[in-house]
Amino acid sequence: MLTMVNPIFFFCGEGQTMKNLKINAKRIEQQITKLAEFGKTPEGGVHRVAYSEEDVQAREYITTLMKATGLAVQIDAAGNILGRLEGSENSLPPIMFGSHIDTVPHGGKYDGAVGVLSAIECVRVLMENKIQTRHPLEVIVFTDEEGGLVGSRAMNGTLSSEALKEKSHSGKTVREGIWVLGGDPDNLDSVKRQKGDIRAFLEIHIEQGRILEMKDIDIGVVEGIVGIAWWDVTIKGYANHAGTTPMNMRQDALMAAAQLILAVNRIVTGVEGSQVGTVGRINAEPGAPNVIPGKVVMSLELRDLSADKIQSLYKKIEEEAAIISQKTGTEITFDPIDAMAIPAPTDPAIRRHIADSVEELGLTAHFMPSGAGHDAQDMAKIAPTGMIFIPSVGGVSHSPEEFSRMSDIVNGANVLLKTILKIDQQR
Numbered sequence: 001m002l003t004m005v006n007p008i009f010f011f012c013g014e015g016q017t018m019k020n021l022k023i024n025a026k027r028i029e030q031q032i033t034k035l036a037e038f039g040k041t042p043e044g045g046v047h048r049v050a051y052s053e054e055d056v057q058a059r060e061y062i063t064t065l066m067k068a069t070g071l072a073v074q075i076d077a078a079g080n081i082l083g084r085l086e087g088s089e090n091s092l093p094p095i096m097f098g099s100h101i102d103t104v105p106h107g108g109k110y111d112g113a114v115g116v117l118s119a120i121e122c123v124r125v126l127m128e129n130k131i132q133t134r135h136p137l138e139v140i141v142f143t144d145e146e147g148g149l150v151g152s153r154a155m156n157g158t159l160s161s162e163a164l165k166e167k168s169h170s171g172k173t174v175r176e177g178i179w180v181l182g183g184d185p186d187n188l189d190s191v192k193r194q195k196g197d198i199r200a201f202l203e204i205h206i207e208q209g210r211i212l213e214m215k216d217i218d219i220g221v222v223e224g225i226v227g228i229a230w231w232d233v234t235i236k237g238y239a240n241h242a243g244t245t246p247m248n249m250r251q252d253a254l255m256a257a258a259q260l261i262l263a264v265n266r267i268v269t270g271v272e273g274s275q276v277g278t279v280g281r282i283n284a285e286p287g288a289p290n291v292i293p294g295k296v297v298m299s300l301e302l303r304d305l306s307a308d309k310i311q312s313l314y315k316k317i318e319e320e321a322a323i324i325s326q327k328t329g330t331e332i333t334f335d336p337i338d339a340m341a342i343p344a345p346t347d348p349a350i351r352r353h354i355a356d357s358v359e360e361l362g363l364t365a366h367f368m369p370s371g372a373g374h375d376a377q378d379m380a381k382i383a384p385t386g387m388i389f390i391p392s393v394g395g396v397s398h399s400p401e402e403f404s405r406m407s408d409i410v411n412g413a414n415v416l417l418k419t420i421l422k423i424d425q426q427r
């Protein structure tokens with residue numbers, strides 16, 4: 001069904017105009033610099049935690065920018081900022097794209113900001129060229145990404161009332177924070193979208209790792225956001241005098257832990273793929289130089305795009321733990337921690353659109369998982385989702401030293417623009 005449309009607009013797909021569409025590098029650079037003023041730190045980074053005064057001011061700046069671009073702006077009940085541009089066929093579900101502008105404490109200028117400003121720039125370029133897409137377009141700035149994906153969880157219906165009670169870095173609870181942003185935490189149901197409500201969700205983000213830089217690749221086509229599984233591992237031995245207990249008569253829990261940590265690394269690196277496994281926290285008791293450690297509690301974390309792979313690695317680690325336990329006279333138990341994230345694969349057709357766009361722009365692409373969490377993982381549960389990574393210099397992120405080159409940001413934004421148009425044109 002074709003509805004009435006402003007006659008000055010070209011329909012998407014008409015003529016040569018489309019092929020020559022390009023992001024305005026100067027404009028996007030100025031906006032990144034301007035946005036970094038809100039919460040600027042002496043170290044050259046940005047401290048703009050969700051719900052803070054800086055966050056509120058930055059959101060005002062973004063809202064003004066969106067309106068100047070021609071977007072109709074609304075704040076939803078979760079505090080998400082939504083800027084909408086009507087399409088020529090408004091019965092179609094919207095193509096949504098964006099990211100977040102809150103940062104971790106003492107973070108950088110690029111995490112999230114690149115995604116939001118690229119999204120607005122894409123709309124600006126379409127408007128300047130008088131191109132109207134078939135689908136409505138929605139630019140989104142998600143609420144409190146760094147504090148726990150608040151805006152995107154509200155959208156897929158998994159933001160619990162417990163999560164609203166949590167204290168954020170701003171000192172306010174999430175509930176109080178949502179009020180401050182102009183949302184209504186008592187009306188979160190209105191934010192929920194069902195499968196089919198959104199044609200596609202797209203997000204550009206800095207990689208936050210070094211893979212693209214090391215491989216000298218322009219664009220990462222994200223295959224999905226990895227699942228995360230955590231356990232507390234408890235090792236019980238026997239605490240005894242370090243001077244009087246002979247070496248062959250010990251039940252040293254820390255010795256067992258050391259072997260298990262090495263085994264985790266061996267098992268995780270022993271199979272093909274980009275899975276990762278980490279023991280990041282360890283505590284030995286009683287923790288005295290002259291006492292054999294009687295108890296160790298340590299963490300185990302596994303991440304991969306496949307839940308089956310995580311399970312099979314975990315099984316191997318458990319089997320190895322049984323052997324270590326027997327050798328060392330200790331008892332090893334694994335307790336799953338309720339912080340699991342299930343893997344969120346991106347949409348294969350959208351991945352293809354992104355890769356084709358990269359090729360048409362004469363750039364290089366690499367298919368890769370995202371090891372970090374993003375709003376895209378929540379959106380993938382309700383909409384076909386695609387994610388575009390650009391290189392992070394030195395792989396540094398969540399730090400004032402976080403840096404991405406302007407040329408890479410512009411490449412990413414151009415890929416986003418082409419991808420939006422490809423999705424729009426697909427019948």
Ligand SMILES: [Zn+2]
Nearest residue numbers: 111112145205
């Ligand atoms: Zn981010």
